[in-house]
Amino acid sequence: MVEKKNNITNPALWVPTAYFAMGLPFMVLAQSTAIMYKNMGISDSKIAFWTSLIMLPWTLKPLWSPVLEMFKSKKFFVVTCQFITAVTFALIAFSLPLPHFFAYSIALLGVVGFSGATNDIATDGVYLSVLSSKQQARYIGWQGASYNVGKFLAYGGFVTIAGVLEKQMGVVNAWVAVMLGIAAVMALVGLYHSRMLPVGEVSSTEVQSLKEGFATLWDVLKTFFQKKYIYWYIAFIVLYRFAEGFAIKIAPLFFKAAVADGGLGLSTTEIGVVYGTFGTAAFVGGSLLAGYFIAQRGLKRALMFLVATFNVPFLVYALLAHFQPSSLYLVGAAVVFEYFGYGFGFVGLMLFMMQQVAPGKYKMAHYAFATGIMNLGFMIPSMLSGYFSDWLGYKLFFAWVLVATIPAFIAARLVPFGHPEKDEEETK
CATH class of the missing domain: 1.20.1250.20 (MFS general substrate transporter like domains)
Structure with a gap:
């Protein structure tokens, strides 16, 4: 092809x-x-x-x-x-x-x-x-x-x-x-x-005809679900961002909510500075460092550490909800820590989809399928997060987020690697 x-x-x-x-x-x-x-x-x-x-x-x-x-x-x-x-x-x-x-x-x-x-x-x-x-x-x-x-x-x-x-x-x-x-x-x-x-x-x-086009489309779908360990991979992709789907949607609302309602009472401008400037810079820094880290250690050896750096920093939201600090510097430092871990760990999932899910006859299409599944895994808990937050309140909600990180660690421990890691540079 x-x-x-x-x-x-x-x-x-x-x-x-x-x-x-x-x-x-x-x-x-x-x-x-x-x-x-x-x-x-x-x-x-x-x-x-x-x-x-x-x-x-x-x-x-x-x-x-x-x-x-x-x-x-x-x-x-x-x-x-x-x-x-x-x-x-x-x-x-x-x-x-x-x-x-x-x-x-x-x-x-x-x-x-x-x-x-x-x-x-x-x-x-x-x-x-x-x-x-x-x-x-x-x-x-x-x-x-x-x-x-x-x-x-x-x-x-x-x-x-x-x-x-x-x-x-x-x-x-x-x-x-x-x-x-x-x-x-x-x-x-x-x-x-x-x-x-x-x-x-x-x-x-x-492709020369409509019939041939549909045959190719069917082949793309069929070969995706025929991949070795594909259902393990789908479960891993969905669970990797499970806790994030809950936390990321509610965190800015928690920052904006009044202190009396369990929030931090920040202004829109303060939230923009904390997230838009310092948070994004930390995310970029974490992403850059993670790339070199994985290149040195290999994805399989680094995977559990990447899952930890992605999920453990959600602890800062539980701490902020419990103590409700008034210092913008302290809140900003917490967001920088969380977003650095977020950026560092996120590249692990992207690389996993590239190296374990995408390889084969239709790399580009199968990688697009994987990212679509990833977005679905994020979207479902994100849609439910508001109901959970209203029901539990911010303190218990962010405690729940920590519980929701557990499936990602289990999935990372059990997921198989169907494609060996090796430097293929000489074949390019």
């Missing part, structure tokens, strides 16, 4: 930019557009509904990931999607001054969602097909850190610029300029990747 092209590009020259280009559109759609519409007079209910709906492609992307295994190269889809994203952001900018700008811009943002999610699939495909197991471990930290740089630019840089420009040229013109700026960044990244991104795997027999 696919053939590999030789790669001579240093991963340091394309891994950071490729994953930056994944993070930027996602965060623009997830948060920046909500601020834009709020400032342009759209109601909160419409903003919440429609800006949530346009995120759907990132959940559904496994459904069309097999199609990308059938045609062209992984690089072709990455570069094409980045140019589509750039052009669409420019069209969004031109739609904002129109009378029915909300309908037009939401429809165009839906296109960005589809192209962004497809770019994610193809970028992961390049990463999996070009890098050896040891290189994947070495650069997994850079992958997560660069993705978060995209978040920083979307939510910090461009939103801040919009705030400054709104005072000088008005709300609409300010966001026209910002959307054109985002379009320019994506176009520049696309041009850069057209030269620097490795080709990766290339389809050697493109």
Whole structure:
């Protein structure tokens, strides 16, 4: 089905930019557009509904990931999607001054969602097909850190610029300029990747008919569930983030809640500084260090330590709920500790899916399936977390979160490794 092209590009020259280009559109759609519409007079209910709906492609992307295994190269889809994203952001900018700008811009943002999610699939495909197991471990930290740089630019840089420009040229013109700026960044990244991104795997027999296409789709699904230990892997992926699904959704609400209600009584600005600045920086630092740590020790030997660094720091929320400190520095230090462990441990799960779940005939599609299962494992406890929190109160809720970490340790202890860890660099 696919053939590999030789790669001579240093991963340091394309891994950071490729994953930056994944993070930027996602965060623009997830948060920046909500601020834009709020400032342009759209109601909160419409903003919440429609800006949530346009995120759907990132959940559904496994459904069309097999199609990308059938045609062209992984690089072709990455570069094409980045140019589509750039052009669409420019069209969004031109739609904002129109009378029915909300309908037009939401429809165009839906296109960005589809192209962004497809770019994610193809970028992961390049990463999996070009890098050896040891290189994947070495650069997994850079992958997560660069993705978060995209978040920083979307939510910090461009939103801040919009705030400054709104005072000088008005709300609409300010966001026209910002959307054109985002379009320019994506176009520049696309041009850069057209030269620097490795080709990766290339389809050697493109699908010639609808019947052949459905046969390939069925083969992708069938071979995924025929993988050795696949049900062990699914259980491990779901349980790894089980406690996180409860904790992460409630923690900011706990920080915001009044002290009398069991919270910490922080302002929105204080929460933004603690999470958006120091927390994210700690996450990036943990991700970078974890990549080098795993590259030295190997994933199998490091797995229990990674699970511990991911789950044990949730203890800080239980302590904060119990003592309810008033010091912002103490709260900030707790969040930095938790997010550093979060970043350090999270890369272990990503690398596990790359090295144990994805290998085979359809690496890119099967990795997309694994990330979809991962998101489902996070989403279910996240949906239940509010009910648990209301029922138990913050103190008992965060004690429950610690109990919810136990299945992850059991799963990590029992999960088998079907693919031996080795440096495959000489085969690339």
